[in-house]
Amino acid sequence: MVSLxxxxxILSQQVEKLxxxxxxxxxxxxxxxxATVQEQLIQAGYQLCTxxxxxxxVALEEEQQRSLQQHLRQLGQKTVANLTVDQLLxxxxxxxxxxxxxxxxxxxxASEASEAESDKSAESPESEPVTAPTAPAEATAEQAEQPESAVAELDLSYLNPVPPAHPAAIYAWLQSLNRSLVRQLRHTSRQANRLLEKMGIIRSGVPPQMLEAAIKNDGAEQQSGPPNLLMLTITTAPSEEREEEESTTIQLAAIYLRLADLEFSVPELRLARQQLRDCQRQLKQLGRLVAAEEQRQAxxxxxxxxxxxxNQDR
Structure with missing residues (x-):
């Protein structure tokens, strides 16, 4: 039988290797x-503009057209520079x-508001003024020893290029990377759409929060369309001052870089994603083994x- x-x-070596x-x-x-995100960004811009x-x-001047294309290329280059493990971490x-x-x-x-409310409740017109006692030196020293900010207590040690050798730390590392990656693609999409709106391609005047909500919902209400484009139908209600007006429908298209669309178009990316899934399955299995081993040790x-x-009592 294998000892504890x-x-x-054995488990530690397996987790470290994973x-x-x-x-x-x-x-x-x-x-x-x-290798593909810049090309896909420009392709999405091409679909939108043509x-x-x-x-x-076509209404843009030739110099404006070139400027739009140049800015899309530059935005793609900035995005590529940020797509590394170090940058995302x-x-x-x-x-x-x-x-x-x-x-x-x-x-x-909230604490200050609660204290103010307590002080206000304690006040009474009939009460005599009371002189506040001087705080003892021990209390002052104790307050000085407290950390100035909770940020100093944050444990971000798992956010290293190679995660710590523990299933929980690896999972937290992976989740942080995934969230940073999605935020980077959304940021690039927002920047591209602002550029297109500024150039007069995308309809201006549409509240930015509408587009943000659609993107955060992963395009739940979008129509089918080309890859990395968000196709929306927005219905606006008439204002209270003009109730006789009918509601209007706005067709809106915008750039929205999606991992699913990017992976679908690149075989190497799909293969790398499959390798990540394989690693996640191994992580799940090792996580169960480590939890059982930790319980056994406890x-x-x-x-x-x-x-x-x-024996001490006998």
Whole structure:
């Protein structure tokens, strides 16, 4: 029978190997994605300008047309530069810190509001003024020892090019990378759409939040259309001042880079995605084994502690 120490050592080696494999496979996936994303962005712009809004594009001066194409190329180049494990992990760190700062500010505001409400409730017209006692030096020292910000307590050690050798850390690493990747593609899509709106290709005046909502819902209400394009039908209700007006329907098309569309067009990208899925299946299996082993270790430690305490009392 394999001992507890031997079993732990074998599992640790397997998890460490899988962590390195995840890093290599995800890097290959991003390399394949970077090789196509600029081309797909320009192709989406081409479809939008020539097949959906040809009149608007033709109405531009020749210099404006070239400028639009140049800016799309530059946007694609910037996106490619950000599609690395290091860049995506750095973006994940910045977002985690920003979210922690916002949460801390909200908690502080809520605490201050609660204290103000308590002070207001304690006040009474009949009560005599009371002099506040001086805070003891011990309390002041204790407050000074407290961290100035909850951001300092954030544990971002798992956001390294190679994740720590533990299933939970690898899973958190993978989720952070995936979220950063999707945000990067959405950011590129937003930048491209702002450019197209500025150039008069995309209809202006449509509230940006409508497009944002459609993108965040992964195009749930979109019509079928070319890859990496979002085709929307927006119905606007008449204003309260002009109730006699009928609702209007707006057909809107915009660039929306989707991983599904990008992967469908590139065999190497589909292969890299399949390798990632294989790694995830291994991670799930190892996760169950590690959890069982940790439970086994906890039981062994508890039994040893029980025996020691029992023998001490006898």
């Amino acid at each position: 120490e031997e079993s732990q050592s 962590a390195q494999q995840f890093s290599a496979v995800y890097s290959n996936y991003l390399a394949a994605l970077a 097949q959906i809004y040809p009149e608007q594009f 750095e973006a994940a760190k910045k977002r985690a810190i920003a979210e922690a700062e916002v949460a801390e500010q909200l908690a502080q505001t 039981i062994a430690q508890a039994e040893a502690a029980w025996r020691f305490a029992w």
